[in-house]
Amino acid sequence: MSYDFDLFVIGGGSGGIATARRAAEYGAKVGLAEMGRLGGTCVNRGCIPKKLMVYTSHFPSLFQESEGYGWSPVKSTLNWTKMITAVQAEVERLNGIYQGMLDRSKVQLYSAYGKLIDPHTVEVGDTKVTADKILIAVGGYPVKPDIPGKEHLVISDAMFELPEQPKRVVVWGGGYIGVEFACIMQGLGSEVIQIIRQDKILRGFDEDIRSTIQEGMEKHGIRILNNCSISAVEKTSDGLKISLAGENCEEMILADTVGLAATGRIPNLSNLGLENTAIEVKNGAIVVDEHSRTAEPNIYAVGDCTDRINLTPVAINEGRAFADTEFGGKPRIMSHQNVPSAVFSYPEAATVGLTEEEAKQQYGEDKIKVYRSKFRPMYYVLPNKEEKTLMKLIVHQESDKVLGAHMVGDHAAEIIQGVAIAVKMGATKADFDATVGIHPSSAEEFVTMR
Incomplete structure (x- = not known):
């Protein structure tokens, strides 16, 4: 049977766009439906504008800490309007970049909602299109508890x-x-x-x-x-x-x-037309297998709407694994084990692998050894601030394998990103010990803990 598209993507967030572009690289004819701004939650209402505000929020501490290094006191006030305007301008710039990427990949964009009519047909505004394969990447949205007011x-x-x-x-x-x-x-x-x-x-x-x-x-x-x-x-x-x-x-x-x-957030499944297909929904999320395939064999779903690991890089990797497998002749499965994540709090935190509690439950308390270090980084000595950094390794004693790495402190996300490679590759505590540290740095503590 002849279809309008080899792949039609419902949802123009990071996962949907990454999948559409990867499939198009392999020669697939791709269409994509997105009613809102391109980039989804991450670009428009999440990771990017939030991280810009995180940066903004750090300056008062930096001003204060600089005095410990000999700088004169800084008196500065926040221009809220200027900050918000600058953040939104960057979001709009990224929207344009996403549009350009779709254009260069020759992905046909429909600025409308996509609704499933049957397993191969999507209603997009006043138009109906058909596709051999369909990907749902509609993300999630925040909800308020039902209370008065x-x-x-x-x-x-x-x-x-x-x-x-x-x-x-x-x-x-x-x-x-x-x-x-x-x-x-x-x-x-x-x-x-x-x-x-x-x-x-x-x-x-x-x-x-x-x-x-x-x-x-x-x-x-x-x-x-x-x-x-x-x-x-x-x-x-x-x-x-x-x-x-x-x-x-x-x-x-x-x-x-x-x-x-x-x-909390929930998958954004309203008015998708799932009832017109065999797609199964459980606990409010689309049920998929390890290949991101739904109960409808030609329909797939990635990202937050499946409620597996709700992180932008996960959605992107799930989508690209699908495209590589179905259109690139490079079959692979996205592993959801040892996925690093971060919390951009103050203090910042990042983590990869099992927590101490999970490791003990999985292997037994007597089989786990925990290495922990808590210290004041050198940076805070001259400002005389009692800011603490925590680093922690969870190790399986029989195999010496590092099962988890956790950190709270400055630049935790940047440091754990590198550590995550080692954990993903199955590094042992002996491998960490054999690695020469970069001195003086906080990161070196991960290879010197005893």
Whole structure:
């Protein structure tokens, strides 16, 4: 049967665009549907604008620390409008780059929603197109808990468009999005209260990482209310009146106009027409096999809509593995083991491999040896600041294999990215020990721990 396209992609985020371009490189005729701005969550409402705001939030500390090195005191104020405008300008620049990449790859873009009519037909606006294979890469979106006054809370998307800097911000949620925005806003000078449902932030991360970041955040002035939740929000002349529920919680706190609900994201599956196919949905996500194939043999899905590992580089790798296999004659499977990740908090954290708890559960507590180092980096000696860096290796004693590497401290993401290669390759503790460190650096601690 003849189709309009060899591949049609629904979703113009990082995963969808990467897949479309890779398939086109192999000679496939590709179409792509995206109603919003190209680049998806990462470029428009996530990784990129958030990291730019992270950079912005670090300058007050740098100004202060410079005095320890002999620089005169710096008096500087943030021009919020200039910062937000510059961030949005960079986002728009990246949108144009993505458009150019699609054009050069000869991927036909449809600026409309894509809806499945049957396993080989997609309705795009007023048009219907057919495709041999279809890829769903529609990502996810943040949701607010259903409480009275939830309309007065904002989601993370809105943080990049605030017209002015709030003086008091309440952040609801202890995941990485809530943690990162709490640190950003505190660094920019806002008073921040973070409300978390558990004892600690960052559920699922290594316990030492959770404790070290939380201690650092509180030391920097963020007030964390644990074992609490928001029960209602009311807009008053004094700001947002936020009612709390939970043991040992205050009854009410106030924010300015900003209460951020960072309590979770879900796959963006509404109005996709999945009911017109055999695609299975479980726990709100599209079910796929190791090849990213759905229950409909010619339809695939990658990225956050499958709710496997919700990271931009994972979506890109999943999509490229699909394109390599189906169009490039280079069959491969995206491995979801030992995927590194980072939390751009203050202090920053990064991790790869198993946590200490996971390793003990998998191999047995007596089979695991933990190497841990906590120290003040040289940079903070002259400013006389008690900032701490934590480094940790999880090692399987029988094989000497490094099962996990974790870090909290400056440049953790940059350092763990390199360590992740070693962990992915199956390096042993002896391999780490045999590696000469770069001195003086914090990173050398990973090869000198005893």
